[in-house]
Amino acid sequence: MTGPKKAAILLLALGEEGAAEIIKNLEDSEIQQVGYYMARFSDISPEEIDMVLEEYYTKNHSEGSGFMLAASGDFVKNALTKALGGDRAKELVDNLSANVEESALESLKWLDPKAIANFITHEHPQTIALILAHLEDPEQTATVLKELPENLQADVVYRMATLESIQPGVVSEIDEVLSREMQAAGAMGTSKVGGIESVAEMLNSVDKSTETRILATIEESNPDLAEQIRELMFTFEDMVLIDTRSMQLIIKEVPQQELAMALKTASDAIKELIFSSMSQRAGEMLREDLEVMGPVRVTDVEKAQQTLVKVARKLEEEGKVVIGGRGGDVV
16 A cells, blocks of 8 residues: 555544644645545545554554545545635645546556556566656656666666657556556557657756766667757756846745755856846855855755756746747847
């Protein structure tokens, strides 16, 4: 039983009021994962309840419950409303309800990345590539990829980059296998999955060492493909292509502490661009934060740099900033 499923059972056992108090402290992604199961429960066996409660109350030597739970149609809505308010709750409930009948492949987006990786790690690389190509969130895909064995990662990414149209029979067969585990139903029609663009977007979300290793492996067998992927990627160092006005919009959306962390290993060119995009006082404060910052983990620096990259890409998609060198000449 996955963590989100156990959490869903525990929330049901706590009732609407208790569940609401816990939901208030969850991230949206966690609510979606737990809500995925809560919206699909018809009944839960006493054995499942006992297992979850025993695990939760182990330190208190509590006994099992001995009763059955059933999720009423209004439980999820009521608990979310008490925790988040009417509008936000309605948005999440509508989202969950709209996907109750989705296929197993589509349902993967609600699951924990580590659980997905554990489930698919022994599949053929081509099957793994197809499954990952159906995940809509590049960050989730990147996390699943990192959980896979290193000797599989580059092979899977290569296959994702070369995926195009998939025959319905192949997708249906994979979906049927997944549905046995997830109790989801349905097959998908022919669809456009994978491709260089999705791979570039996914690699933008992994750490630098993983990105470098995967691209180097792909380059050994297909230099042209590796170069095409690189051309579509936008990294932290590419931010030197951003003009001062656009950079001003970007740094407004990034907390100063995270901005200082991102500059810890940044090139002089990026530092100068960011400082020149700030007021003199703000720049002085940022320089002071950098000076007093002690040793930090490389992963924390890369995470902060990825925050800036995500903000830049979001604003570019919204048409608020222009990044030179992407999508043709800038005029």
